Amino acid sequence: MTWRRLFRPAAVALAAQPVLSIVCGFLVAGLAVLASGADPVQAFSALFQGAFTNPRAFTETIIATLPYIFLGLAVALGFKAGLFNIGAEGQFYLGAVFGVFIGYSVHGLPGIVHVALALLAGMLGGFLWAAIPGIIKARTGAHEVIITIMLNYVAFQLTDFLINNRGPLADKTSSAPRTPFIQHAAQLPILIPGTRLHAGLFLALIAIPVVWFLLSRTTVGFQIRTVGLNPTAARAAGISVGWTLVITMGISGALAGLAGADEVLGVSHFMPPAFSTGYGFDSIAVALLAKSNPWAILPAAFLFGAMRNGATFMQLQTQVSADLISIVQATVIIFIAAPAIIRWIFRLRHTPAAPVQLAKPDGAAPI
Amino acid sequence: MIAALQSLHLTELGYLTLLAATPLTLAALGGVLCERSGVVNIALEGIMLTGAFVGYAAALATHNLWLGVLAAMLAGMAIAALHAALSISLLVDQIVSGTVINILAVGITGVYYRTYIQEGTAVGPGILPTWHIPLLDRLPFLGQIFFQGQAITWAMLLLIVVVHVVLFHSVWGLRTRACGEHPLAADTVGINVYLVRYVNVIASGALAGLGGAYFSLQEIGNFLPNITGGRGFIALAAMIFGRWTPVGSFLASLLFAGADAVGARIQGFHNIPYQFLGMLPYVLTIVVVAGAMGRSIAPAAVGRPYKKQ
Numbered sequence: 001m002t003w004r005r006l007f008r009p010a011a012v013a014l015a016a017q018p019v020l021s022i023v024c025g026f027l028v029a030g031l032a033v034l035a036s037g038a039d040p041v042q043a044f045s046a047l048f049q050g051a052f053t054n055p056r057a058f059t060e061t062i063i064a065t066l067p068y069i070f071l072g073l074a075v076a077l078g079f080k081a082g083l084f085n086i087g088a089e090g091q092f093y094l095g096a097v098f099g100v101f102i103g104y105s106v107h108g109l110p111g112i113v114h115v116a117l118a119l120l121a122g123m124l125g126g127f128l129w130a131a132i133p134g135i136i137k138a139r140t141g142a143h144e145v146i147i148t149i150m151l152n153y154v155a156f157q158l159t160d161f162l163i164n165n166r167g168p169l170a171d172k173t174s175s176a177p178r179t180p181f182i183q184h185a186a187q188l189p190i191l192i193p194g195t196r197l198h199a200g201l202f203l204a205l206i207a208i209p210v211v212w213f214l215l216s217r218t219t220v221g222f223q224i225r226t227v228g229l230n231p232t233a234a235r236a237a238g239i240s241v242g243w244t245l246v247i248t249m250g251i252s253g254a255l256a257g258l259a260g261a262d263e264v265l266g267v268s269h270f271m272p273p274a275f276s277t278g279y280g281f282d283s284i285a286v287a288l289l290a291k292s293n294p295w296a297i298l299p300a301a302f303l304f305g306a307m308r309n310g311a312t313f314m315q316l317q318t319q320v321s322a323d324l325i326s327i328v329q330a331t332v333i334i335f336i337a338a339p340a341i342i343r344w345i346f347r348l349r350h351t352p353a354a355p356v357q358l359a360k361p362d363g364a365a366p367i
Numbered sequence: 368m369i370a371a372l373q374s375l376h377l378t379e380l381g382y383l384t385l386l387a388a389t390p391l392t393l394a395a396l397g398g399v400l401c402e403r404s405g406v407v408n409i410a411l412e413g414i415m416l417t418g419a420f421v422g423y424a425a426a427l428a429t430h431n432l433w434l435g436v437l438a439a440m441l442a443g444m445a446i447a448a449l450h451a452a453l454s455i456s457l458l459v460d461q462i463v464s465g466t467v468i469n470i471l472a473v474g475i476t477g478v479y480y481r482t483y484i485q486e487g488t489a490v491g492p493g494i495l496p497t498w499h500i501p502l503l504d505r506l507p508f509l510g511q512i513f514f515q516g517q518a519i520t521w522a523m524l525l526l527i528v529v530v531h532v533v534l535f536h537s538v539w540g541l542r543t544r545a546c547g548e549h550p551l552a553a554d555t556v557g558i559n560v561y562l563v564r565y566v567n568v569i570a571s572g573a574l575a576g577l578g579g580a581y582f583s584l585q586e587i588g589n590f591l592p593n594i595t596g597g598r599g600f601i602a603l604a605a606m607i608f609g610r611w612t613p614v615g616s617f618l619a620s621l622l623f624a625g626a627d628a629v630g631a632r633i634q635g636f637h638n639i640p641y642q643f644l645g646m647l648p649y650v651l652t653i654v655v656v657a658g659a660m661g662r663s664i665a666p667a668a669v670g671r672p673y674k675k676q
Contacts, residue, residue, distance in 0.1 A: 032475065036482040084462055142657045145409060145462060146607075149600045150656075153649040161642035284466060323477025323592075330471035337464070338457040 021335035028331040043320040050313020051306035059195040065305030069204040070259035071283035073211045074252045076292040081248040082228040087148025088256040089280025090155030091126040095257025098125030100264045100271040103182030114185040119261050126257020127250045134249030138242030163273045179271045188266040198266035212294040285329040381512040387624035389520045393578030394602035395616035396530045397571030404567035405547040405668045409465035410450045411575045412599025413472030418443040418579025420476040423590040426492035436580045443576020444569050451568035458672040494588040519581045531613040547666035550673040604652040608659045
């Protein structure tokens with residue numbers, strides 16, 4: 001049986017390309033491990049063990065999946081409008097800052113109200129932080145890529161100022177630099193006793209259909225997609241392109257902020273200065289792997305959650321750095337974005353076009 | 368604030384600014400070549416990181432700093448060639464391709480850093496020697512800024528001139544600009560658009576790779592993960608603010624580097640939280656890019672892949 005026969009139906013081919021891309025990504029990463037003098041079989045079995053088979057590994061993988069779902073949706077939503085939100089990492093930080101502040105400073109609210117309030121605060125933080133590049137782009141045409149990257153660095157410094165060195169949000173009674181712990185009422189409940197799996201899981205699972213509905217069944221979603229496909233036509237049809245850019249960035253940031261608040265309320269219950277280690281950056285790969293399809297974010301996020309969780313264990317067990325998953329990510333994106341390579345290797349016939357074309361015919365501001 | 372500034376030695380500040388501007392300018396020069404030929408290069412950050420790492424590793428292995436510098440440039444060219452292949456031949460969106468390079472650079476340098484450098488106990492290769500130009504280095508003020516320095520800073524000053532001449536006073540430069548403005552017209556008159564773009568993207572890799580070597584071989588004589596800290600993106604902003612010209616990019620780099628140097632020097636003097644000083648170059652980049660955008664004119668075809676009919 002040839003590859004061509006195996007993958008004839010278009011639907012199968014549609015799923016085949018991401019799967020083959022992932023396989024190729026691991027092969028390339030394996031070669032990199034081999035070249036560094038380590039044993040790729042050992043490394044990947046440690047990765048798998050850390051992700052799935054160790055005690056509690058599976059629930060930890062799901063916990064690591066949750067931020068990827070929110071952040072993957074955030075980046076994917078931006079892609080739909082032709083926006084490249086590289087600032088999800090910074091928005092994640094701001095969401096956590098807002099969430100943790102409401103979480104520890106407000107007293108006496110019933111649990112569900114306090115949690116909801118803190119989550120909304122997180123969304124607001126992300127929304128505001130992401131609206132900045134949206135407004136700048138709408139006003140001046142400055143490309144969001146540079147602005148969002150720069151805002152990431154500003155967000156890291158700002159968080160450091162707020163939490164470190166007796167900053168305004170620092171816990172003065174603690175010797176370690178961190179915020180106070182959030183109120184018990186603000187904690188997301190644990191789902192399975194003895195694990196850290198929390199109710200944020202439901203939130204993430206609800207976010208997927210909500211974003212799908214927003215994009216495909218609402219006026220705002222229609223405007224976002226139209227601006228993404230052709231801003232000139234959108235403008236001619238009476239859509240305010242500038243407003244759409246701002247609102248898209250804002251919603252994208254709100255999702256990223258929700259991820260941050262969810263992480264604080266569900267997992268850590270306080271915020272240290274170095275809060276995330278690249279969740280926001282990885283999510284670019286999650287969104288590209290899912291081809292910006294909200295439903296496909298779920299398996300893509302799960303893959304990345306498993307890789308992240310497994311990589312930590314792999315780094316402990318073998319001499320291979322957890323940065324290995326960056327090589328997997330980069331190669332997966334290459335194979336996803338350049339379908340010609342996969343088509344050529346596996347002799348596939350039905351292969352969909354590249355997922356995102358950000359450079360638009362009427363020339364959005366170049367960088 | 369004023370008092371803090373007054374207590375700084377202006378000469379020292381000028382010298383530090385020129386040093387900090389070195390990697391920015393080199394990467395921005397690479398960006399100028401790349402974008403003038405029609406290819407967006409947000410991969411500068413990843414190229415610099417790769418150059419910093421490979422340069423350091425090569426210097427460590429060969430005990431020769433100059434071979435390290437050469438290796439940094441070659442590594443920059445190699446990873447830029449991947450950006451070229453993806454964005455020119457495979458028609459991958461140029462920003463996606465650049466992002467891939469940036470992620471890949473973090474992965475490769477992280478993995479090999481752990482196996483080759485962190486695990487080993489090797490003594491560092493040291494830093495490039497400082498040279499003085501006799502007599503000129505005795506000039507007041509300027510002498511201490513421009514006429515005592517290390518190789519990469521001088522190479523940067525020389526390369527500004529080289530890139531300027533090549534871009535604006537050579538046939539190759541004319542062809543490059545034609546490919547960036549109107550590739551179809553360039554193709555019609557017999558210019559090989561693909562070749563021109565490939566060469567310019569790979570040349571940008573050599574320049575940014577050299578910029579990366581600045582961090583590991585000239586500044587600190589060591590490699591640390593993510594040592595470039597977003598400088599590649601600031602270089603891109605310097606290129607925009609410098610209106611896609613070599614000299615303009617240098618002046619813009621001096622501005623960003625100045626903010627960096629002032630921030631670093633004020634820290635010891637005043638009770639301004641250091642995080643705000645750390646933000647300075649990034650905030651300045653945002654302000655400058657937002658402000659410059661309306662007035663600077665990018666190459667018309669930048670960001671668009673060319674597909675021969």
